[in-house]
Amino acid sequence: MKKLINHVDSVLAESLDGFAAAHADIVTLGAERQFVRRRQLKPGKVALISGGGSGHEPLHAGFVGHGMLDAACPGQVFNSPTPDQMLAAAQAVDGGAGVLFIVKNYSGDTMNFQMAAEMLDVANATVLVNDDVAVENSTYTTGRRGVAGTLIVERIVGAAAERGDTLAQLKALGDAVNQATASMGVALTSCTVPAAGKPTFQLAGDEMEMGVGIHGEPGRRRVKLACADEIAAELVGAILKELAPKPGQQVILLVNGYGGTPSLELYLMVNAARKVLGAAGVEVARHLTGSYVTSLDMAGCSITVTAIDATWLPLWDAPLHTAALRWNA
């Protein structure tokens, strides 16, 4: 295993310390590194909290800041954070208007966030994200997995929270954005979990995993390596089948790298995805391209499409100031 680390048991702690130091103007670390929270809280605003296993950086800590999350709870690599972490985060960032949890659909995460929600002595609600159209039920889930679409939900709901929407409004908006969002990915290589020390799965030199999950879990099928246009056709095809957009539908297109994929290839995939969307009469109103919801060092990418309501574009464009995403702020 080749990684820039010291000890496998301190990877997360050391990385969080570096992150908090590098972005001290935006975030601060909770006691015992239980959570990353926004440095400047906004009283009277609904607090948005997410979290999940680490190894998907910048998700979620990189999205803490003005216009997105108030706190993120990092679990160990590919392991859910504990209810204690979520409770501590909620108590730290509650602004008196309630707490909205945004949770990717994995059994460990949903169970722990549910426990935290039950213990929390503050009005709260949960948006469950399950945007991955690759498979129903899977290694770690009942139902669909929550993947890169989580970023879209966090951003749009985060902007609405910033303007003062209520907990009930944000819960409804989050559910609606999740419903309008679909994703699917492909892996060219496995990832390697530090504590495991070896690749999570084996792919031959001429194979790829179509529909892979963000922990390297199996997708739809193992297939021969295909070219970018063929990959885009399958990924976007599955997404369009789910969303069934009318011609002229405006969308946000997120082409997301898994951690080991260079920018040169991601933009080539943007070009490939745009051809498929264009042929379907869909209009890309906003792009986001980069490695935002990763799977450690895995090579490959996912494509996410959100069919936007006309009222969502101003929320997407609203001032945003986080470690990983920043615009108009």
Next chain:
Amino acid sequence: MKKLINHVDSVLAESLDGFAAAHADIVTLGAERQFVRRRQLKPGKVALISGGGSGHEPLHAGFVGHGMLDAACPGQVFNSPTPDQMLAAAQAVDGGAGVLFIVKNYSGDTMNFQMAAEMLDVANATVLVNDDVAVENSTYTTGRRGVAGTLIVERIVGAAAERGDTLAQLKALGDAVNQATASMGVALTSCTVPAAGKPTFQLAGDEMEMGVGIHGEPGRRRVKLACADEIAAELVGAILKELAPKPGQQVILLVNGYGGTPSLELYLMVNAARKVLGAAGVEVARHLTGSYVTSLDMAGCSITVTAIDATWLPLWDAPLHTAALRWNA
């Protein structure tokens, strides 16, 4: 070779098309994709132009926009752009105040930019960046290589150009920032050039290349894999030896991924580098962390330190609006 591509001979063109479409609010592509230029030019401003081989994305096209470059000329992967491209770019973005070329020190680039400078019928100057302290002379250079410090030069000089500095002032500032900037990197794996179809070099499972160049060219020596703290001690040690900062010196710290390195590890390296800088009494005034000057899919990182003059910090912080970097704008 596993890459998200269609044909090896169209990688650059398709990637540029995706890039230009995704960032159409900021950039536009020149005819025959000779250059990427800022969509909105500012008459009367010195035009800043950079360029070089592709495969280092987001450098340079990702840094075209307000507060940084006016144009970038992309060569094929790891190959210099041609003088024709540089001339076409200069003619497209010249605002009447002259043209400053910012060139990484590689023989092909310096020769071609020099030819363009001689043919150009507009006042011009060149800043040569050679921040890599790993080696004197190397595979593709006479003298030191220009690497991730180029980003720092482009940003600080870009901000000064925006406020209206003259060509002579910008040339002097660029040279000064280059002098105050030092970098060194380490590779854990090779990169793979699409047209070659196989790794540029071979590293055993327990080896790394200390002082590697951004084309995978040799560095100081091949060594056994070391932990993050040891790597940071060597990289930052070599940088501090060069810069010889006094205690209390303020610096910009750039921890840069080579394309195949996840964010989790880069922030761990930030933490490791800060410990070495702190022990030397150096104060990190600004951080930048991410994969900005890459070597295709290579795993590893470089560290860049710029010892800042008090007048440079406002330039670093000034409004910036490019595809890859955006703040206060």
